[in-house]
Amino acid sequence: MRDVVDRLTPLGVMVLALLREGDMHPYEMIRLMRMRHHDRLVTVTHGTVYHTVARLERHGLLAEVGIDREGRRPERTTYALTDAGTAAVVEWVRRELPRVDRPEEFRVALTEAHNLEREEAVALLRTRREALAEAHRALAAGLGHARMKGVREEYLLEAGHGAAVTAAELAWLDDALQRLDRPDFDWGATDEPSERHLHQREAARR
Numbered sequence: 001m002r003d004v005v006d007r008l009t010p011l012g013v014m015v016l017a018l019l020r021e022g023d024m025h026p027y028e029m030i031r032l033m034r035m036r037h038h039d040r041l042v043t044v045t046h047g048t049v050y051h052t053v054a055r056l057e058r059h060g061l062l063a064e065v066g067i068d069r070e071g072r073r074p075e076r077t078t079y080a081l082t083d084a085g086t087a088a089v090v091e092w093v094r095r096e097l098p099r100v101d102r103p104e105e106f107r108v109a110l111t112e113a114h115n116l117e118r119e120e121a122v123a124l125l126r127t128r129r130e131a132l133a134e135a136h137r138a139l140a141a142g143l144g145h146a147r148m149k150g151v152r153e154e155y156l157l158e159a160g161h162g163a164a165v166t167a168a169e170l171a172w173l174d175d176a177l178q179r180l181d182r183p184d185f186d187w188g189a190t191d192e193p194s195e196r197h198l199h200q201r202e203a204a205r206r
Contacts, residue, residue: 010108011042019081061085098127118187139163
């Protein structure tokens, strides 16, 4: 499983996560990801999605379950998530959520964090916070040391940016963790899809 998870791309994770909602064909996946603005996080084109689906099928993470054709439309192959695919999503999110060295992967892991139990997601985010706090202390100390030595500010712009961004994420994490601890914070999948999701699925199939 580790080798498979290591080869997963952020787009692959998002495709597998979509299939947790039900069987669908790649065209529907593309439309749903665009409707939900997931193309902010990953490149969503016909080429990237169809290539990713083929690769996931080779690794046994999804499986073909049918081919249909409506009117003059081309044939569409429908895929379902396998047990291995479900496990791969969980393992990938579990691995990426606490890491501070892969910001693009973290955004996708955060999007799919609801695939974990709330307690585990909170624990992983606290681990991330500890690592960010240490990184911020190191950046702040480095900036202070450089200024004491008389390094000109024009050479410290990038380090200052890094310190500011890290401080902002720490503030966001503190707020998010407080909200996650509240019992009224919705978490995890429900037995019935929301009306909004049903409308999106219907629109994406057209």
